[in-house]
Amino acid sequence: MNQSPSTQYPKPNTLHPLTKTIIFFTFFLLPFSFLFADTIIDSVYSDPLLDGEICFSQNLQGYIINNWMYDMFVGDSGINIIDPDPNSYIRSFISFYLPQFPQNYYIDSVFVRLYQYDSCGYDASTGTYTDFPVWNVAGGDTIKCIMSHIDYGDELDIGDWEKGDVGNPYTYQNNIGTITESGIDGYRYLDVTASVIQDYELNRDKTQYRIAFQIDTDWDYESDLVAFYTSNGYPPHDELKPTLYLTFSDEINSIGNEEIQIEQTLNIEIYPNPSIISQGRQTAISYEISQNTNVLLQIFNIKGQLVETIVNKKINAGKYTAFWNVSNHSSGIYFYRIKSGTQTATGKCLLLK
Ligand SMILES: [Ca+2]
Numbered sequence: 329m330n331q332s333p334s335t336q337y338p339k340p341n342t343l344h345p346l347t348k349t350i351i352f353f354t355f356f357l358l359p360f361s362f363l364f365a366d367t368i369i370d371s372v373y374s375d376p377l378l379d380g381e382i383c384f385s386q387n388l389q390g391y392i393i394n395n396w397m398y399d400m401f402v403g404d405s406g407i408n409i410i411d412p413d414p415n416s417y418i419r420s421f422i423s424f425y426l427p428q429f430p431q432n433y434y435i436d437s438v439f440v441r442l443y444q445y446d447s448c449g450y451d452a453s454t455g456t457y458t459d460f461p462v463w464n465v466a467g468g469d470t471i472k473c474i475m476s477h478i479d480y481g482d483e484l485d486i487g488d489w490e491k492g493d494v495g496n497p498y499t500y501q502n503n504i505g506t507i508t509e510s511g512i513d514g515y516r517y518l519d520v521t522a523s524v525i526q527d528y529e530l531n532r533d534k535t536q537y538r539i540a541f542q543i544d545t546d547w548d549y550e551s552d553l554v555a556f557y558t559s560n561g562y563p564p565h566d567e568l569k570p571t572l573y574l575t576f577s578d579e580i581n582s583i584g585n586e587e588i589q590i591e592q593t594l595n596i597e598i599y600p601n602p603s604i605i606s607q608g609r610q611t612a613i614s615y616e617i618s619q620n621t622n623v624l625l626q627i628f629n630i631k632g633q634l635v636e637t638i639v640n641k642k643i644n645a646g647k648y649t650a651f652w653n654v655s656n657h658s659s660g661i662y663f664y665r666i667k668s669g670t671q672t673a674t675g676k677c678l679l680l681k
């Protein structure tokens with residue numbers, strides 16, 4: 329089986345340029361010594377042979393496998409797409425070959441990125457079309473498109489339809505997260521760190537997912553769909569292809585929340601968090617202090633060099649939001665450190681341009 333297109337380990341400043349600026353901030357706080365850890369970032373496209381979808385056809389009362397396509401549909405077809413095959417419903421599958429694990433490194437974070445280029449939905453209660461699926465069924469207010477962590481092997485076959493369902497032995501974990509709940513076209517991200525760690529531990533060469541709605545069809549004879557691009561060559565833009573972003577660190581304390589030991593006394597929130605896209609060129613760091621004090625908020629690069637001081641002043645107790653304009657900064661790992669009196673908290677972000 330072919331190896332995925334990119335398995336080398338570019339340093340952050342050589343990461344493939346992307347058209348948008350995206351920032352991930354980790355939820356957890358890290359010891360400041362982590363600033364001096366060595367970090368590897370790898371980006372891997374999904375495997376074109378394993379991108380695809382399975383449609384359950386109402387007319388045939390059987391399954392149709394579609395791969396080698398340039399899109400992945402999730403939802404139901406209604407009568408608009410496959411006439412006269414009403415309400416056939418579709419689940420999509422995606423697969424990434426995992427790069428060789430770099431020696432003496434540990435997984436820091438892994439994100440899946442998909443590009444959602446279309447969606448449509450019909451609201452039977454109002455008789456109107458929207459740009460996102462509408463499920464007029466009991467519980468239909470839940471229109472999240474979810475991903476499950478599965479093993480569907482080296483090819484997509486009809487036996488994979490239920491991989492992702494509770495109780496299927498090839499389902500590692502159903503509903504690992506929401507990949508989209510919006511009709512807005514654009515990138516979608518999901519933190520799959522735990523899933524990829526599990527795949528490495530099982531000596532799997534792939535990390536695989538099923539994408540589905542929690543409701544297969546609403547039987548309103550209208551299409552309710554969301555569509556993502558695959559790796560199959562159209563459109564020919566790498567930045568639109570499904571991509572897995574992996575970061576490895578040589579510091580063991582970068583793995584997972586439970587191994588992080590730090591006295592967390594400041595209340596800090598970061599926007600966007602890892603599952604939200606930063607559409608603009610600045611990001612917000614919110615913090616709350618309980619007493620009047622000096623606050624120092626600074627950004628550092630991977631070498632531990634000061635990049636920018638965001639806040640340095642005495643402020644009253646309360647909740648504040650500081651903004652970091654990233655338009656002049658290159659791709660890579662950055663760290664923020666906030667000091668309030670004797671208290672210090674440190675976090676990490678991944679900037680992709
Ligand atoms: Ca509908």
Ligand SMILES: [Ca+2]
Pocket residue numbers: 480481482483484485487488
């Ligand atoms: Ca299979």
Ligand SMILES: [Ca+2]
Pocket residue numbers: 404405406545546547548549550551552
């Ligand atoms: Ca429908």
